[in-house]
Each structure stands twice: as C-alpha cells, then as structure tokens.
Amino acid sequence: MLITLQFSHTGVSVSAGFLALACAVGFLIWQYKKRKMNSTSSKFLTRNASSSHMNTEVGAHLQIHLFSYDELMAATDCFDTSRELGDGGFGTVYKGKLRDGRTVAVKRLYERNYKRVEQFMNEVEILSLLHHQNLVSLYGCTSHRSHELLLVYEFVPNGTVADHLHGSRASERILTWPMRLNIAIETADALAYLHAVDPPIIHRDVKTNNILLDSSFHVKVADFGLSRLFPVNATHVSTAPQGTPGYVDPEYHQCFQLTDKSDVYSFGVVLVELISSKQAIDITRQRSEIHLANMAITKIQNHELEDLVDPELWYPSDEVTKMMITMMAELAFRCLQSDGDMRPPIKEVLEGLKAIESKIYKSEEKNDVWTQDDATGARNIAVFSPDCVTGKWVSQSTTPNTSQ
Known part of the structure; x- marks a missing residue:
C-alpha cells in the first residue's frame, strides 16, 4: 500500500511538471506571435528599423514629417463632412489647414487592418523617394501606431x-x-x-x-x-x-x-x-x-x-x-x-x-x-507613325477586357 501511494505521489508530481512545462511553452508561443504581429505592420515603412523603435525612426529614415492625430483633427475640424474633397476606394480625403498656415489634403483610411496598414506604408515609402513636378507631394503622415492612419498631401485645388x-x-x-x-x-x-x-x-x-x-x-x-x-x-x-x-x-x-x-x-x-x-x-x-x-x-x-x-x-x-x-x-x-x-x-x-x-x-x-x-x-x-491613321486599324486581339 505504501508503494502504491509513493507511485501515486510520483505520478502527480510528473503530471504537475508536464503542466508547468506546457504552460511555459504556451506563454512563449503567445509572446512570439504577439511580437510578430507588432512587427509585421511596421516592416513596410523601413526595412532596417525594429518595431520597438519605429515611432522615432520612421521620420528620420524616410525624411517624412510625422503629424499627430490631434493636429490633423484640428486641421480638418474633426473631419467635418463639409471639408470632404473626395471619396475613393481606400479612404476619404479632407481639406485641412495646418498650424503653419499651409492648406493640405488629408487622406483618412477607411479602416485599420493589415491590408490598410500595408497600403499606408507602401504609399509613404514610395512617395518619399519621388520628386517630379507632375506627381503629388506627400508632406507627411501619422505614425502607424496612431489612432487612425492619415496621409497629408499638398492641396490640389481643381479636382480630378x-x-x-x-x-x-x-x-x-x-x-x-x-x-x-x-x-x-x-x-x-x-x-x-x-x-x-x-x-x-x-x-x-x-x-x-x-x-x-x-x-x-x-x-x-x-x-x-x-x-x-x-x-x-x-x-x-x-x-x-x-x-x-x-x-x-x-x-x-x-x-x-x-x-x-x-x-x-x-x-x-x-x-x-x-x-x-x-x-x-x-x-x-x-x-x-x-x-x-x-x-x-x-x-x-x-x-x-x-x-x-x-x-x-x-x-x-x-x-x-x-x-x-x-x-x-x-x-x-x-x-x-x-x-x-x-x-x-x-x-x-x-x-x-x-x-x-x-x-x-x-x-x-x-x-x-x-x-x-x-x-x-x-x-x-505624312510622317508620324508606322501605322496610317486613315487605314484599316487591326487589333492584335478582339478578346473583350474581362478584367472585371
């Protein structure tokens, strides 16, 4: 009877040990997934910056000004509908006025999810590299950790x-x-x-x-x-x-x-x-x-x-x-x-x-x-193109555009 009790005690001890180990492994997996999710949304802004320092490094790395959410709220009168300039597939654009007097266009992305963060980061990274008189200028953005994802452009007054x-x-x-x-x-x-x-x-x-x-x-x-x-x-x-x-x-x-x-x-x-x-x-x-x-x-x-x-x-x-x-x-x-x-x-x-x-x-x-x-x-x-504009124009394919 004593031996049986000793074995039972040992079994309880082993079971408790396995339970503790399982909890530890589960905690480590949870921590890993959490770190991975936090880093995923930040990798698009800079390939070299770690997620823990993203807020301070983004502006310096891409030479883009980081606006606060409150500043852009004030600039657009809390995103008043009377300031709407347009409504697209990814967000609504508002007319705003910054503290320094500049009139700007503020794009407010519809929702905050992985796809929107990716598009947000992609646009910031690409526009920070480009300088051409016929491309819209990006003045800055909010941090990717901000309450909402906002992009700030030069204001272009005559619409699309x-x-x-x-x-x-x-x-x-x-x-x-x-x-x-x-x-x-x-x-x-x-x-x-x-x-x-x-x-x-x-x-x-x-x-x-x-x-x-x-x-x-x-x-x-x-x-x-x-x-x-x-x-x-x-x-x-x-x-x-x-x-x-x-x-x-x-x-x-x-x-x-x-x-x-x-x-x-x-x-x-x-x-x-x-x-x-x-x-x-x-x-x-x-x-x-x-x-x-x-x-x-x-x-x-x-x-x-x-x-x-x-x-x-x-x-x-x-x-x-x-x-x-x-x-x-x-x-x-x-x-x-x-x-x-x-x-x-x-x-x-x-x-x-x-x-x-x-x-x-x-x-x-x-x-x-x-x-x-x-x-x-x-x-x-007389001489402009190898194709005669008054002759028979033949398309290489009459297949309809089925892209939709």
Missing part, C-alpha cells in the same frame, strides 16, 4: 480629371482640347518618370480619378497605395491583380503578371476618356460598350471615330483638331492591345503625344505639313 470629364464639374466644360492634350502629355511624363527610376515603379492604378489638376490645370498624379517597386531587369512581377474596373490590364488579370505595360494599358483608357468624355465603365451603355476600352477598339476598327469623340470637340470645320484627336486615338488603340508586347512603352507614347503637339504648331506656319486624302477627305500627317 474625372470630375471635369464626366463628374460633378463636367457641365462647366472647362477642359478644352489643348488642355486635354496637355493633361495627356503631363500624365505620360509622370508615368515615364516612374518607369525610369531605380528601381522602377509601377503605379498599378492609373485612372482619371487619380489625376489631379492644380490651380493652373497642370497634372498631379496621385494615389500610390497599390504601386509596386519593380525589380531591376525583371520581366514581370507575379501578383494577384489589383486596380480599378475598366482600367485593369486584361493580360495582367488573366496571367497574374504585372509589367510596366499594365500602366500603359490603363493610360490608354485615360486617353480614350480625354477624347470621348465618357466613363471607363458605364452599365447604362449597351452590353458591348459597357467597357470603354472595348467600345474604343470597335469604333476605331470600324472607322466610327466620330461616334466615340465628344461632339463638342469634333467640329467639321476644325481639321487641325480632328487630326490631333485621330492621332491620339491611334496611340490609345496601340496602348489597349490585349497582348502587352504589342503595346508601346510609355516613353514612346509620351514622344508620340509631344509629336502631335509639335506638328500642329508647325502646321500653323507651313501649310505643306498636311496632305489631302482624296478618297476620304481626311487629312493625314
């Missing part, structure tokens, strides 16, 4: 290109054809800069809602939450498709391969919007024309460009403007090819847009720049 083409300010008809051509040139210039920096940057959300206009109607490309740093000498980045319906590269959507030509496709949609004043997606249009890109390819192939162009731009007596629009349509057509290899690089698109502008200026000085096409009455520039 989308507002003026088919949005709240479309009725004002401010954007003349020369202004639209200049918007195209400056946007292409900004994208060419992004694709040329080291490492290259793919914007991944090029659209008229992300093209802002300053007080002189010059372009400021914005919203880099989805942008990607592109590895040098890489042909593509394999990643799940992201972007806005109507602008997403169909090849990227189908093959999960992001390239610089993905931005070119999106820019092609922007060019068609500038020509037509139509939305990229409009479910009120007939089924085959819901996607503006598909509509444009069909109209161009069928020689029905006049049906695509904004009627207020297409005056029969203005042959110069009609030819400029036709040539921009040609560039858009090339950008919208479903095969990315058939699209021109953005630098070539920029050169094409500048050529349109420069040849038109020359046409005012020399009448012999233009040649008359006796069959159609259309005017064509």
